[in-house]
C-alpha cells in the first residue's frame with residue numbers, strides 16, 4: 325500500500341495528541357509511524373541500542389511493506405522521533421502506548437516482565453497523571469494487575485489509568501492492517517479514559533469499547549480461533565490424503581461457506597511466528613489458572629506439534645531414509661512478506677531434517693537465522709543444487725516463479741515436497757518431478773476407503789457377498 329491509497333477522510337485522528345510509544349518492534353514501530361500519519365506527535369522509546377542506531381540513521385530494523393516510507397515521512401514532518409530516554413519521551417505527554425514483547429516462558433505461561441518494567445519506567449518518568457495503553461498481548465487481568473503494580477511507584481497525587489487496546493495487525497501487512505482495522509478494541513476501567521484513548525483513532529473506524537478483561541480476552545480468543553482454523557485445515561488435509569480426496573478442493577469448498585470463511589483454512593507446516601503459538605499457550609495457561617478446561621485449544625496445539633513431524637515422515641517415506649541425504653529448503657520466515665523467524669515452522673522443519681541425519685541447504689529472500697546447523701544461501705537454485713529433495717516451507721511468491729526445468733537440471737533427485745502450497749504442481753510434474761504436499765501426494769489404498777461405507781450401507785455380512793460377486 326502507498327500513502328496515496330489512504331482515504332484522506334479516514335486518515336485523521338479524532339483529536340491529535342502527544343503520545344509516547346514504548347518499544348519499536350513490529351507493533352510499536354508500526355503504531356508509532358501510523359499514529360504520526362494520523363496527526364499525532366509521537367516519541368518512540370527503544371532500549372535496544374542496535375535497533376535505535378538503525379532507526380536514528382534512517383534505516384529500518386524490520387521488513388514491513390510501506391513502513392520505511394511512513395517512518396521517513398514523519399521523521400521529516402517532525403511528528404516522529406526516536407530515543408532511548410523515557411524521561412525525554414514522556415515530556416508533556418500523558419499517554420504511553422506499551423508495545424513491548426510478552427514472550428512465552430519455557431512452561432508456556434506468559435512472561436510479562438518487560439511490560440511491568442516498561443510501565444514502572446513510564447510512571448516514574450511521567451511524574452504526573454498518565455494513561456498506560458497496553459497494546460501488547462496480555463492475559464485477562466493484566467491491565468488491572470499493572471495498575472496495582474505501578475501504584476507502588478506513583479508520585480504524590482499522581483493518577484495512573486491502564487487501558488487495554490490490543491493490536492490485531494498481521495506482520496507483512498502491518499501498515500495496511502493498522503489503517504484498515506476490522507475493529508479497534510478499547511477496554512477501560514473508566515469511561516472518560518476510554519473515550520480519550522478512542523480519540524487516538526479516526527472516529528469512523530469500527531470501535532468496540534468494553535471492560536478491560538473482555539478486551540484482553542478478545543485478543544487471546546481471536547488468535548486461538550485462528551490457530552484452530554489452521555490446525556483444522558491440517559487435520560482435514562491429512563484425512564483428504566488418506567481418503568484419496570483433494571485437500572485443496574475440500575478446504576476451498578468449506579471456506580466458501582460464509583459462516584466459516586476461507587481465511588486461515590490453509591494446510592501447511594503448521595502455524596508459527598511470535599503470536600499464534602504464544603497466544604495459544606497463553607490462552608491455555610489462563611484457562612488452567614481458573615480451572616477451566618481448554619479442550620479445543622489443547623487439541624489445536626497437539627495437531628500443530630504433529631504437522632512438522634508429518635512432513636519429515638513423508639519425506640523419509642518418499643526418499644527411503646533421510647540420513648546422508650541432501651535436502652534443499654526454500655523459505656525460513658514464518659510466513660511470506662516478513663523477515664521474522666520467531667517460532668518459524670520452516671526453521672523447525674530444516675532443523676528436524678538435520679536431526680534425522682540430512683544435510684540441509686536453505687534459502688529465504690529476506691530472512692536469515694543465526695547459529696543453525698544448516699547452510700544458508702542467497703540463491704534458491706543453490707539450495708536445490710545436488711539435492712535429493714526440495715522442500716518449500718514458506719510460500720514466498722518468488723518460489724512460484726522458479727523454473728522447474730532448471731531445478732530439475734541442478735537437483736540430484738526428483739522429490740519436491742511443497743509444504744507451503746507455493747508451486748504449480750503440474751508444471752513440476754511435467755518435467756519429471758514427484759510432487760508431494762500437505763494433503764496431497766502419497767498413494768492411497770482405495771479398497772479400505774470404500775469398504776467401510778459399503779459396510780455402513782448394507783446388512784452385516786452382505787459386503788462379503790457383494791465383493792465376491
Ligand SMILES: NC(=O)c1ccc[n+]([C@@H]2O[C@H](COP(=O)([O-])OP(=O)(O)OC[C@H]3O[C@@H](n4cnc5c(N)ncnc54)[C@H](O)[C@@H]3O)[C@@H](O)[C@H]2O)c1
Pocket residue numbers: 346347348349350351352369370371372375423424425426438441442445459460461462491492493494495598599
Ligand atoms: N508481531 C505481531 O505481529 C503482533 C501482532 C499483534 C500483537 N502483538 C503483540 O505486541 C507485543 C509486541 O510484539 P512485537 O512483535 O512488536 O515485539 P518485538 O519484540 O518486535 O518488539 C518489542 C520491542 O520493545 C523493546 N523494548 C522492550 N522493553 C522496552 C522498554 N522498557 N523500553 C523501550 N523499549 C523496550 C524491545 O527492544 C523490542 O524492540 C507482543 O505482546 C505481541 O504479542 C504482536
